[in-house]
Amino acid sequence: MSENSRMPQFPEPFWRDYVSLPSFPKLEDSISVDVGIVGGGITGITAAYLLAKENVKVAVLDAGVILNGTTGHTTAKITAQHGLIYDELMQHFGIEKTSLYYDACKEAKQLIEHLVEKHDIDCEYKKEDAYIFTDAKAYISQLETEKKAYEKLKIDSELVDDIPLDVSTKSALIMKNQAQFHPLKYLKVLVEQCVENGVQFYEQTTAVDVEYNKHPSIITRDGKRVTCRYVIQASHYPFYDGQGFYPTRMYPERSYIIAVKSDKKFPGGMYINAEKPTRSVRGARIKGEDLWLIVGENHKTGQGKSTMKHYEALQKYADQHFGINEFAYRWSAQDLTTLDKVPYIGPVTKAQQSVFVATGFRKWGMTNGTIAAKHITDMILDNDTPYQDLYSPARFQADPAIKKFTTTNADVAKHLIKGKLEYTENNIDKLTPDDATVTRINGKRTGVYKDKDNNLHALDTTCQHLGCEVHWNSGDRTWDCPCHGSRYSYTGEVIEGPAKRPLNKVDIE
Numbered sequence: 340m341s342e343n344s345r346m347p348q349f350p351e352p353f354w355r356d357y358v359s360l361p362s363f364p365k366l367e368d369s370i371s372v373d374v375g376i377v378g379g380g381i382t383g384i385t386a387a388y389l390l391a392k393e394n395v396k397v398a399v400l401d402a403g404v405i406l407n408g409t410t411g412h413t414t415a416k417i418t419a420q421h422g423l424i425y426d427e428l429m430q431h432f433g434i435e436k437t438s439l440y441y442d443a444c445k446e447a448k449q450l451i452e453h454l455v456e457k458h459d460i461d462c463e464y465k466k467e468d469a470y471i472f473t474d475a476k477a478y479i480s481q482l483e484t485e486k487k488a489y490e491k492l493k494i495d496s497e498l499v500d501d502i503p504l505d506v507s508t509k510s511a512l513i514m515k516n517q518a519q520f521h522p523l524k525y526l527k528v529l530v531e532q533c534v535e536n537g538v539q540f541y542e543q544t545t546a547v548d549v550e551y552n553k554h555p556s557i558i559t560r561d562g563k564r565v566t567c568r569y570v571i572q573a574s575h576y577p578f579y580d581g582q583g584f585y586p587t588r589m590y591p592e593r594s595y596i597i598a599v600k601s602d603k604k605f606p607g608g609m610y611i612n613a614e615k616p617t618r619s620v621r622g623a624r625i626k627g628e629d630l631w632l633i634v635g636e637n638h639k640t641g642q643g644k645s646t647m648k649h650y651e652a653l654q655k656y657a658d659q660h661f662g663i664n665e666f667a668y669r670w671s672a673q674d675l676t677t678l679d680k681v682p683y684i685g686p687v688t689k690a691q692q693s694v695f696v697a698t699g700f701r702k703w704g705m706t707n708g709t710i711a712a713k714h715i716t717d718m719i720l721d722n723d724t725p726y727q728d729l730y731s732p733a734r735f736q737a738d739p740a741i742k743k744f745t746t747t748n749a750d751v752a753k754h755l756i757k758g759k760l761e762y763t764e765n766n767i768d769k770l771t772p773d774d775a776t777v778t779r780i781n782g783k784r785t786g787v788y789k790d791k792d793n794n795l796h797a798l799d800t801t802c803q804h805l806g807c808e809v810h811w812n813s814g815d816r817t818w819d820c821p822c823h824g825s826r827y828s829y830t831g832e833v834i835e836g837p838a839k840r841p842l843n844k845v846d847i848e
């Protein structure tokens with residue numbers, strides 16, 4: 340194996356490497372604005388842009404730096420082809436709502452395209468056909484059924500038996516005229532536009548609660564207050580639940596991405612297979628050369644095998660089908676899926692109409708996040724929006740949601756108990772640098788990571804969200820919660836919610 344084709348030691352997303360993003364101060368004083376947005380990803384930034392254009396006074400808070408959440412770790416296909424979804428949605432919601440779901444995706448794509456043109460954004464925006472392909476006999480009929488759903492929805496599509504990728508295929512369903520882009524190049528310009536229009540950005544500012552007086556206020560971890568007429572939770576996982584019981588109504592799933600160079604020219608198109616394990620492929624450009632992005636190996640966060648094994652599986656797939664010349668990047672990320680696969684976009688509960696959520700994008704947040712921003716800002720601006728019923732977080736349809744609700748929460752209960760009863764050995768002495776183990780110290784389950792300089796970092800592994808036990812993620816060097824997907828650095832800091840407080844440190848000297 341040549342030096343170039345070795346897997347990078349540390350995870351790093353390709354997108355952040357070639358864009359210099361502005362940085363912003365921490366919120367040091369309480370402020371008052373019209374709309375407080377929590378989260379600087381595609382949802383929060385698009386919403387800030389749309390509101391600022393209408394002279395609304397906006398502040399955006401981010402717990403870390405902007406565009407370093409899921410949006411900074413995405414694949415960035417802009418498509419209404421959200422896997423095999425339309426036949427399923429038709430069975431569950433009927434044709435009218437399914438058609439609305441498709442319209443929303445189309446509207447999101449058009450909005451992105453419009454903003455790219457309007458601001459002349461150099462973000463490698465490119466029209467591409469989207470393919471769902473299969474090599475498994477069992478899925479051929481599912482593609483045919485999905486094609487029938489496309490026809491009912493008048494989606495420009497074609498069923499074929501071969502694809503331009505060098506991957507064995509029995510059938511593929513094409514959705515014509517979709518797109519891809521470099522998400523951070525696009526959003527960087529929207530941030531610049533926001534700043535020009537007076538939006539205040541604050542980084543390293545974690546929102547922990549919403550309090551109501553006459554108006555809602557966002558409360559930060561440092562006790563600062565952002566008083567506003569409306570709050571938009573664009574924080575991926577809502578930081579404020581408001582008794583909407585979101586943890587019981589959605590689950591996080593991680594996926595892995597590798598970016599490699601090959602001797603082969605990328606043939607164009609965007610691809611995802613129908614069967615498991617998921618394999619999704621798109622091209623990108625890096626200094627005039629093709630980069631192949633290969634994505635897949637989905638699993639519930641904090642559950643499953645050693646995370647490095649997932650990267651290895653993608654590496655094997657890429658090498659087998661395309662040949663790896665250079666292994667340029669690897670990274671992973673997670674997204675949330677709701678009970679009925681349709682995002683929750685709207686008031687956090689029926690009774691709290693001035694606090695919005697936008698979540699559950701099921702790894703299709705370029706379109707879902709963009710339409711979430713449009714839909715919520717339309718509600719704030721008193722514009723008509725057709726999507727209120729479709730996306731209402733207060734909806735709860737019995738079938739198949741109840742079944743899924745039961746299994747989602749049974750899974751949480753299983754992990755809650757399993758983690759507490761787990762047998763552990765004291766393996767600290769055997770730890771090699773850059774490795775971790777779980778042991779018991781004074782009867783408490785404790786996670787210990789040994790860094791490259793032989794320093795030990797010991798943490799109480801009880802998640803600060805609802806008390807499940809976190810598991811070591813060797814690929815990212817993080818502690819991940821199997822129940823609701825909170826993630827912590829090896830020093831215990833929160834990387835990803837719903838948890839808001841760090842893991843407790845354990846003294847092992």
Ligand SMILES: Cc1cc2nc3c(=O)[nH]c(=O)nc-3n(C[C@H](O)[C@H](O)[C@H](O)COP(=O)(O)OP(=O)(O)OC[C@H]3O[C@@H](n4cnc5c(N)ncnc54)[C@H](O)[C@@H]3O)c2cc1C
Nearest residue numbers: 378380381382402408409410413414415416546703704705
């Ligand atoms: C592997 C993978 C591949 C994907 N590929 C695609 C694709 O090809 N096409 C597609 O359409 N979608 C894709 N997605 C989905 C898409 O990337 C996401 O749905 C989308 O980026 C979510 O954007 P967001 O703005 O809602 O959240 P994020 O980008 O995660 O932004 C949320 C922000 O909120 C901040 N935050 C969180 N909590 C707090 C708090 N308490 N206080 C302050 N700030 C806080 C975070 O720091 C973060 O910056 C993919 C997802 C994954 C995981």
